[in-house]
Amino acid sequence: MKExxxxxxxxMTPQREMIFRSFFELGEHVSVDELYDKVRSLDxxxxxxxxxxxxxxxxxxxxxxxxxxxxxxxxxxxVTKIPHGHLFCLTCKKLExxxxxxxVGVLAETAGERDFTPESFKIEIKGICKDCLNKSEExxxxxxxxx
Amino acid sequence: MKExxxxxxxxMTPQREMIFRSFFELGEHVSVDELYDKVRSLDxxxxxxxxxxxxxxxxxxxxxxxxxxxxxxxxxxxVTKIPHGHLFCLTCKKLExxxxxxxVGVLAETAGERDFTPESFKIEIKGICKDCLNKSEExxxxxxxxx
DNA sequence: TTGAAATTGAAAGTCGATTTCATTTAGAAA
DNA sequence: TTTCTAAATGAAATCGACTTTCAATTTCAA
Ligand SMILES: [Mn+2]
Ligand SMILES: [Mn+2]
Ligand SMILES: [Zn+2]
Ligand SMILES: [Zn+2]
Numbered sequence: 001m002k003e004x005x006x007x008x009x010x011x012m013t014p015q016r017e018m019i020f021r022s023f024f025e026l027g028e029h030v031s032v033d034e035l036y037d038k039v040r041s042l043d044x045x046x047x048x049x050x051x052x053x054x055x056x057x058x059x060x061x062x063x064x065x066x067x068x069x070x071x072x073x074x075x076x077x078x079v080t081k082i083p084h085g086h087l088f089c090l091t092c093k094k095l096e097x098x099x100x101x102x103x104v105g106v107l108a109e110t111a112g113e114r115d116f117t118p119e120s121f122k123i124e125i126k127g128i129c130k131d132c133l134n135k136s137e138e139x140x141x142x143x144x145x146x147x
Numbered sequence: 148m149k150e151x152x153x154x155x156x157x158x159m160t161p162q163r164e165m166i167f168r169s170f171f172e173l174g175e176h177v178s179v180d181e182l183y184d185k186v187r188s189l190d191x192x193x194x195x196x197x198x199x200x201x202x203x204x205x206x207x208x209x210x211x212x213x214x215x216x217x218x219x220x221x222x223x224x225x226v227t228k229i230p231h232g233h234l235f236c237l238t239c240k241k242l243e244x245x246x247x248x249x250x251v252g253v254l255a256e257t258a259g260e261r262d263f264t265p266e267s268f269k270i271e272i273k274g275i276c277k278d279c280l281n282k283s284e285e286x287x288x289x290x291x292x293x294x
Numbered sequence: 295t296t297g298a299a300a301t302t303g304a305a306a307g308t309c310g311a312t313t314t315c316a317t318t319t320a321g322a323a324a
Numbered sequence: 325t326t327t328c329t330a331a332a333t334g335a336a337a338t339c340g341a342c343t344t345t346c347a348a349t350t351t352c353a354a
Contacts, residue, residue: 011320011331032310047334052311054332068217072310072342085254087263098257103250107232107272110245115277116234124269125254130262158300158351179341194303199342219311219341 008061015046019054029067029075029095030055069095069124085123091132155208162193166201176214176222176242177202216242216271232270238279 001020002012022038023030036051055076058064067075069088075095083104087096100123111118128136148167149159169185170177183198202223205211214222216235222242230251234243247270258265275283 006321009331013320013332015333045334049312049335050333066217068215070213070215074311085257087258087261089263090266096261096263098261103253106250107270110232111234111272111274114234114243114245115280116236116243116272116274117276117280118272118274119237120273122269122271122273123254125258125263125265126267126269127258127263127265129264133262133264153352156300160301160350162302192303196304196343197302200301221342 005061010057010061015043015050016054016057018042018046019051020058023055023058023064023076024078027078028097029077031073031075035076065120069126083121085125087129088124088126089129089132090126091128091136094129094131096129152208157204157208162190162197163201163204165189165193166198167205170202170205170211170223171225174225175244176224178220178222182223212267214242216273230268232272234276235271235273236276236279237273238275238283241276241278243276 001017005012005016019035019039022042023035026035026038032048032052032055035055036046036048039046039051055064059066059076062079064076064078067077067086069075069086071093083100084097085100085103087098089095100121103123104121107121108118148164152159152163166182166186169189170182173182173185179195179199179202182202183193183195186193186198202211206213206223209226211223211225214224214233216222216233218240230247231244232247232250234245236242247268250270251268254268255265
């Protein structure tokens with residue numbers, strides 16, 4: 001990692017080391033606050049802006065990208081070779097992934113037809129996840145009991 | 148329109164009348180500032196928050212919905228019967244639309260397989276539009292001339 | 295005509311994202 | 325190893341789009 005960054009003109013620091021490591025441990029869809037909390041539990045002296053800047057750096061060097069679901073929170077998703085879409089539960093904010101190989105193919109074609117040079121594709125489904133649906137059904141049942 | 152709003156419990160005002168009219172005249176992908184500017188040119192005394200609130204109202208009554216491209220600006224897109232995706236130019240911020248009937252079918256299936264109840268779908272392609280690509284090519288050519 | 299409820303405009307507040315700045319540190323070069 | 329400069333850091337300030345508050349005004353059903 002240190003080597004990788006150096007070739008791109010960046011230095012390694014203890015803070016950066018810890019932030020990068022923690023980011024990849026947390027896995028998918030990490031927000032600044034989540035990463036800040038995790039890093040803080042390891043080193044209480046690390047600043048919020050340092051975490052934020054390093055998250056941006058992780059994106060700049062191509063290891064992650066920002067995900068914006070329209071809920072005001074920017075999340076950072078590690079870049080994987082296979083493209084994926086997101087299922088975003090409006091109730092519990094959980095984010096699931098699903099493969100979109102063939103869909104992206106169609107989209108690339110669409111772009112080509114319009115002389116548009118695509119850089120990225122975003123495919124999202126917003127709605128209610130299985131768990132939240134069950135919960136709301138249970139609520140309705142218990143309300144019926146009370147009548 | 149007045150009738151339509153009344154049945155939903157809202158009142159009509161001169162400001163509202165002008166804001167609604169202007170919104171639909173502007174057409175697609177309107178931001179608060181754009182609409183505010185337009186409305187202001189017609190009536191300088193209208194307040195920003197009134198424009199904002201009425202844009203929200205237009206959404207609430209189902210005539211538009213918010214579009215979030217991750218550039219920090221919320222746009223309001225009139226609701227049409229046919230679902231569409233967005234081509235978003237990262238350079239000039241222009242937004243084109245394209246049909247996504249069959250894609251949405253696939254996505255609905257995907258959701259169903261995961262017991263996810265979809266409420267909305269988002270399909271976006273970010274990249275460089277034809278015009279901006281041509282411009283950047285011209286720049287490169289003129290740079291070559293200067294060498 | 296009247297009065298409750300909705301609406302308005304200005305101003306203030308919110309909150310995540312971003313920048314500033316003084317200081318420290320990494321690491322290439324000597 | 326020492327030196328030196330660009331990069332990095334942490335705290336605090338700032339930004340900016342969005343949202344709420346509040347007193348005054350207006351709508352419209354009764
Ligand atoms: Mn993801
Ligand atoms: Mn649209
Ligand atoms: Zn859920
Ligand atoms: Zn463009």
